[in-house]
Amino acid sequence: MFFASDNWAGAHPLIAESLLRSSGRYEIPYGEGEIDRRVERRLSELFERDVRVFLVGTGTAANALSLASQAKPASVIFCHPRAHVMHEGGGVELMTNGGKLVPVRTAGPGASKIDPAALETAVAPFLALDPSMGNMVAVTLSQATEAGTVYTVGEIAELCAIAHASGLKVHMDGARFSNAVAALGVTPAEMTWKAGIDILSLGGTKNGCWCAEAVVFFDPDDARAVPVLRKRAGHLFSKSSFISAQFDRWLADDLWLSLARHANQMGETLAAAVRASSSLRLAWETGSNQLFVVMSDEKAAALRAAGATFHDWPAPDDFRELGPDEKIRRLIACFATTAEDVDRLASYF
Amino acid sequence: MFFASDNWAGAHPLIAESLLRSSGRYEIPYGEGEIDRRVERRLSELFERDVRVFLVGTGTAANALSLASQAKPASVIFCHPRAHVMHEGGGVELMTNGGKLVPVRTAGPGASKIDPAALETAVAPFLALDPSMGNMVAVTLSQATEAGTVYTVGEIAELCAIAHASGLKVHMDGARFSNAVAALGVTPAEMTWKAGIDILSLGGTKNGCWCAEAVVFFDPDDARAVPVLRKRAGHLFSKSSFISAQFDRWLADDLWLSLARHANQMGETLAAAVRASSSLRLAWETGSNQLFVVMSDEKAAALRAAGATFHDWPAPDDFRELGPDEKIRRLIACFATTAEDVDRLASYF
Amino acid sequence: MFFASDNWAGAHPLIAESLLRSSGRYEIPYGEGEIDRRVERRLSELFERDVRVFLVGTGTAANALSLASQAKPASVIFCHPRAHVMHEGGGVELMTNGGKLVPVRTAGPGASKIDPAALETAVAPFLALDPSMGNMVAVTLSQATEAGTVYTVGEIAELCAIAHASGLKVHMDGARFSNAVAALGVTPAEMTWKAGIDILSLGGTKNGCWCAEAVVFFDPDDARAVPVLRKRAGHLFSKSSFISAQFDRWLADDLWLSLARHANQMGETLAAAVRASSSLRLAWETGSNQLFVVMSDEKAAALRAAGATFHDWPAPDDFRELGPDEKIRRLIACFATTAEDVDRLASYF
């Protein structure tokens, strides 16, 4: 019963087989092969717009390159205090040459969303262009968030409007992009550039691939620095078809969306079981494949003894509803989670 | 007829199938899974010594992390002027926080090997510890070299002795490590730590894998900074088993050595054909899977018209034996090169 | 009536004359001259301990070099949200190669001091040595603080004990070190290494010099990287006697302490006038040369019309005592402030 994260499963069989089939082919290396170009075309179709795509192998690389593409000296980038970029070993700081991630307060407990009013307040002191403040360049938001919640399209648009008014680009960390699209029932275009997103880290790894992440630029002008940045950081794969073959199958037949819907559905089934339980409660509602459950130490021990894997989750500063021996536990479903495992786990609730 | 590089082929069928079989398993992520540990054990056996291993996806990452592990402020690293690290988009410079690669002259045309006397001369001005000179930290050498030549074990030991006498670590860029071992007929241990090598970039990608590179530390103390460095640079894969599964199979049954011997043999067959040709000649002898052939523009055009892919190669500064319409052309054989293709290419010589 | 900052005045006449007298001498450059060594000896006497000293020209340089001396990959440094290092154009981030300044909450409004309990909370998640968290290396505190307050020796010792227990070094940003010593009535040793401070930025510029800052290491082992770091950053002056001549006079006859006492006294005179005023009030008590005064816009305009220079000061997040047209205004006295100017300004209160 694997609920520790959506990166413990291997790859979806269809993707693994696609990769096997591609293994015998010679391809022009370094992202210039036919399959690389096909993935870029498929993504342009998916986003209903010509996009510029850079395939990389990790989400940290995707996020760092996305933000480094906009770097100036002493870059300032606004994010949520719990954003994943805050805990990627300083990847953004490395690739932006010492940029600074400035945390922006959240709207309410659990939401893990940037509050628009707090963003406006955070941006204000940088508008005077005082050299001691550095150069603010971007806002990054996670969709779905690290707390499993999902920004509405309207919320994204509001943040983008504030950012653009101050000359900032907006990046979306879409490590769980598919889950968010599935949760909202909107199109990828509606959730990104139509709402104002400039750059997207599109994650395949947590949703059926082994290692397949794409940095997607909706305006090719924003991508000018990226070829050198990617090579420099060691993220230009020679046999790039290894990644593009994964994306190629992932994008075909809307496999990505089916897998995300499945993961979200498994999450919702679990959430319903939590709601029905007298000994557990949801720390907050999410609507995606991640659940945050208030659980006593005793109950957690029992579930683990039964074979379940999951992580404790540090409570947000402003979360006040924990009993003395309670903690928040994170349960994550993924493309490979089975209804059997979910039912079995729920039977212990 | 693909002779452009050893990174155009996909993966060897045995490796692709191994990966497919691993796809359905859950594994602890981030390099902590059972298969990750097994690869480390296998490498310790291969090198007849406990080694500390970090798996990454590209050779640029492996080289930059290897050298960054030894970084001090204003690091100085000695290398051959044609070393691959000199043309990796500044990867070493990025990950060493602005280190400097100092080229050391070569012994003779084509050899592309660091000259021991030149290394001693290059090191001398740094011994006074003048802050304006920075901190010299390492020498890096490529085995096989970028010119296809192979250092003898004695040559490696001589360079290592000079480096160690000045407090420098020695890194081996083993993007074509397997080919060098096969060419010399020595053991991996003899060609590395027994000769004085401290850190190795061990390449699987050019020899049968899709993307599988390992940074191997022969002294674990040298590796202390690497966990953070790797995460920071975005080179810690969550589903790290996709790299370890490739290495797992590559290392089994000495597959790596069989594939390298095959590639070298294909290279030698081609070299023999060049030697027998009246219109071609070898720019220098290599003994590995890379050939450097002096070829007229007319002949190159004819071969390409026949379907051969290969690259022109800028002549070394001290290479004086080119006729007016001649250039050096690089022909590379790899694990996937067939005897049929070699014979067919040779038939045009 | 100059109360805008303590960096508007030039140099004290005794220091300017000392510099003039030194102008005709030849000195060995780059910090190796006799006068450079004498300053190091004088500082060792002042701190009652052998110290290692690096003279630089700006406080930003002193702070960044102090913290860079302890840098590891992905350095994490704890500081107060309003610490000066947070607004030095990313100087610490540059010289630590992309380190991260992590703000630690304050004890109460206006204090601008790091809260010990908050420091313990902030440190905790880094103790697991998870690569995604980077390497925590230091705490930096400002003495006097940016809010004019002064840590007691006991408060410093408590923070140092917490830091040292987690393996962190403690740096003191002593841009206004002299004012703090004068305010507390303790010795420099008591306020620094005897309380646990490892590294000090000792500021002369705001207290009578033109540009004279010293990085003082109480343990020479902590200074090993600094010679290269300083040269690299362009902060090794060839004619270093220019700085050491300023310090030489500043340290003689306790000139530094006399000047700081004068500045503090001018501050206290002004504070008394504020306390006596019916239209003004102190935002908080400081006890040093910096005052923070709640003042209406009308009153501020009147004072400025009368020729006073001073800055508005953004209210701390948790400062709740401002009326609708009130703001906090910062008034700073310095070595050159005259009693006449203070009286004249107070006459408008």
Add this chain to the structure above:
Amino acid sequence: MFFASDNWAGAHPLIAESLLRSSGRYEIPYGEGEIDRRVERRLSELFERDVRVFLVGTGTAANALSLASQAKPASVIFCHPRAHVMHEGGGVELMTNGGKLVPVRTAGPGASKIDPAALETAVAPFLALDPSMGNMVAVTLSQATEAGTVYTVGEIAELCAIAHASGLKVHMDGARFSNAVAALGVTPAEMTWKAGIDILSLGGTKNGCWCAEAVVFFDPDDARAVPVLRKRAGHLFSKSSFISAQFDRWLADDLWLSLARHANQMGETLAAAVRASSSLRLAWETGSNQLFVVMSDEKAAALRAAGATFHDWPAPDDFRELGPDEKIRRLIACFATTAEDVDRLASYF
């Protein structure tokens, strides 16, 4: 008898007195004061064009900021192998975030000038915009050179034309700018922007000031990144008037030019004495204040015993005219060198 370098003397009396007089004034800090602006105006007059000026304290800072102003990811900067920037502790590498200095071969022994043909050859491989090559951004040349020689205006123009044709900016390291202007008998404008120079490090320190260097941009557009870069690197002085006061006097009455002419004249007197000596010879002719003299160890010991200070100088790789116990010794005259000292030294020749 001080001939070791032009940075051992203090400051010229007129400059020291000017600084003393300025010490009592309050000035707006951070480069925004009246005297700061006056220096910018004086420099605009000197260069017959509106220039954008940034005052800093060291030549390393000036060079690094000049080149950092043009930085892109993986910047490549061409220079002479013996350029001062090659040995500034990695200052350029730091401030360009890991840029690479690529040495370009010299025209002939001793000249220490970049050879135009060699520059064209060096630039060529970067024109293809291959990400593995990085981004070439600038050429830097030293005027006068580190070997005391002086580029003619025509030579400068030729290098600038080659650079501009490839989209590169040209920076002049003018640590000894005054000496070069005095040697050539041209105007500052003719030797810089009229010949194609884009950015100048203008050095006052070696020619009468204590610490006064200016980064001069002939096109303000090139300077856009500099305010943040300078602050970030700790090179924005609060009491900036202490630098501008030095420049203010240095520029008045062409003091800078008089001092440089004096230094050059002292150099020429010494050179004449060398030419007349039977036991010494000039390694090469310079025409400026730096001499490079072939001298036996015995003679060098005798001169030092007589009280002369000077440095040995590593012979260029291609300098072949040294006897077995001979070395090149560098003798430098400066603004403070007296005719008496020159005559006394020459009496030992």
